[in-house]
Amino acid sequence: MISLTINGQTLDVPENTTVLKAAEQAGIVIPTLCNHKDLTPYGGCRLCSVDIQGLRLPATACTMLVAPGMIVRTESPALTRYRRTILELLLVRFYDAGYTHSNGSPTIDSQFAYWVNYYGIDMKSTMAQKPFRLIDSDPNPFIWVDKNKCIMCTRCVRACAEVQCRFVWTQAYRGYDLRIVAGADTTMLQARCESCGACVAHCPTGALDNKMSVKLGPPDRLVTTTCSYCGVGCQLDLNIKDDVPGGRVLRVTSNAKAPINGDHLCVKGRYGYDFIQSPNRLKQPCVRKYLLDGTARPHNRGSWVEVDWDTALDFAARGLRNARDQYGVHSIGLLTSGRCLNEENYLMNKLARQLLGTNNIDCCERVSHASVVDGLESGLGLNAPSNSLDDVANEAKSILMIGTNTSEQHPIFGVKLRRAVLWRGCKLVVAHPDFINMSEYAALRLVHRPGTEAALVNGLMHIILKNGWEDRTFIEKYTTGFQDFESCLDKFTPEYVAQQSGLDETSLQHAAEILATNRPMAIVWGIDLANYPAARRNVLSLINLQLLLGNFGVPGGGVIPLRTQNNTQGACDMGGHPSYYPGYQPVDSDATRKKFEAAWGKGLPTRPGLTATQMMSAAAEGRLRALFILGEDLVAGASNGSHIQRGLHNCDFVVHMAAFDSETSRHADVLLPGVTFAEKTGTFTNTERRIQMVHQAIAPQGNARPDWLALTELSRHLRRNNGDGDYSDWDYHDTSQIMTEIAALTPIYAGISHERLEQITCLQWPVKNLSHPGTPMLSMEHFAGGRGRFTRIEAAEADS
Known part of the structure; x- marks a missing residue:
């Protein structure tokens, strides 16, 4: 721990803590625009500058690391003048067209507007007097772009790169022409934007906004709930306006406290809410x-008649x-x-x-998913994934993704896996007959013939055993049926599997080496695998692989069958x-x-x-x-x-x-x-x-x-x-x-209980009693008899 003093208050914080984070831990507010907890510190806006004893000039608190004995002062008349000057200079190239107000005030009290008002600056008289860029300048159907309000904080650039891992936004040109652009100064969709809205959620000025609701005004209340699209279970805030009986949904925004997704949402969760108030809703029994009439049923069942609920x-x-x-x-x-x-x-x-x-x-x-669940029950005695999504994304050193188009079917989990690859160096092997988005991030892509999944996995296990990469200790302690299972792998040589699956032998060798030598390894599959021929057999093969490598009961290991619905x-x-x-x-x-x-x-x-x-x-x-x-x-x-x-x-x-x-x-x-x-x-x-x-x-x-x-x-x-x-x-x-x-x-x-969930947000079953913390990872004791069972899989020819 490092001891320092901020505004006369002595603090002890861990090494590599920034002055800004140290101040936040002490409840001291330092103004900032370019900084965000989800993003790499940038130090661009300089609004967070503080005085540090021994330094001649103010230093940016978001990038300055604490040091033993450091003495920091966050407020002074000089710092106030310094910050006012920064804001006034930013306003020179800032223009608010007023399109977002409904009652004389901006729809969204942006972070930028807050600090302008805090330091007593009149925005209307100080900002530019006319627009210098087009308003709503991008054809993206969900995201409103007004570069007149951009202050070059680059939060959108970093959010796209670090949160969504798409790299749509970047800085272009130089000097007075410096600005944020999509791709090579193209439209957002041409730059392969996925319309997740991460840039909108992180923008501090309103230069990026939600096109569907930008003119609807502020909400009267926020209601935190759970998304109803896919099985990831993101939490979000419904922005409610009470100007009609019962209220209406204005927009959806992310919630920084959400346990799974934090400030992030996918395009469906953030923008796919219009069905709630659709005119096509059923409204009467x-x-x-x-x-x-009390007559016989017609062939086509006849016409509808609206009735009351009791009838x-x-x-x-x-x-x-x-x-x-x-x-x-x-x-x-x-x-x-x-x-x-x-x-x-x-x-x-x-x-x-x-x-x-x-x-x-x-x-x-x-x-x-019936065949998949049957395989889980047969091999492990489980009815659900063994590990949590964050556990895999944060701890796995390699991942086998098979039979799932995760970026489309479970977008936020797909983003987590992208981050694991790009920022942690996790090795991703994608096995799918089609090219999918996650293939771009894979260390190795296996394009096999549909129906040869079990043969492919058996071939990987053949190579693992041949090279002595199996976990013999785990096998002896936590499994049954290994000897019978081992004998069925003899014919699944690289040559044989290559002939069956359409893969080359080198790829099979490489895949086996990646998965066996980068442990813990997790296996992720989805509805595509469930719909493949012989899905139960495929699942049992994947369970065999994890048992062989000892990847159960460890953080970053296990199997993750992704459910389709919420x-x-x-x-x-x-x-x-x-x-x-x-x-x-x-x-x-x-x-x-x-x-x-x-x-x-x-x-x-x-x-x-x-x-x-x-x-x-x-x-x-x-x-x-x-x-x-x-x-x-x-x-x-x-x-x-x-x-x-x-x-x-x-x-x-x-x-x-x-x-x-x-x-x-x-x-x-x-x-x-x-x-x-x-x-x-x-x-x-x-x-x-x-x-x-x-x-x-x-x-x-x-x-x-x-x-x-x-x-x-x-x-x-x-x-x-x-x-x-x-x-x-x-x-x-x-x-x-x-x-x-x-x-x-x-x-x-x-x-x-509902009362308990209101207090701690979420729990993962099994939750044995009201004081039990839940079970993020199922250990071997949760398996049937405390052991996993190897199963002979005689996969051979491709299934039709």
């Missing part, structure tokens, strides 16, 4: 006219109950969603099992699975079933139910008579849309609850209007098992209702008696009560 729920309950009573509990199916809250998925599971008596419940998105993991955790109660407690276990029977006060089905795929086949064949679909467009999201449509058409009764009309809702008999993530409170669980709060920001649109509330009210129309269990009732007034029930019945969520 509807039922088919034949139901109201719609009564018809929904009647249709589900009639199917159960006439054809048995196996004639009903429920499909839940990776877009809905944990609490809503839990209620769907309870509705299916307690009130309807069936295990025919599944999450549509889970089916896409809460696919949570939907599975909450019992959106035909074989599991919440927390992956098997339905065919007598002890587990009795536990839930006691809690819910009802006898429960004893055998696993149908998967989503099996439900659609059963519906097409006339065996599934009623279907309740929550929050999903089955038809648009399926590769076999015609098969789904046939099943929906043949199903006697379909209830669909969603925020938008869709191809699926056209096959429904009852249509219930749901809400978006901005209109409800609860939790999501991201791809790394991280549970985070979702906060309601605006009132539901029209007469739409949150799914949990609609399900609670539906239960009142369905049930005949309450039962006598501790949790047999459905008297939920908010989602915190539902989470309390989840925690009581689900060991991996036992320490979760």
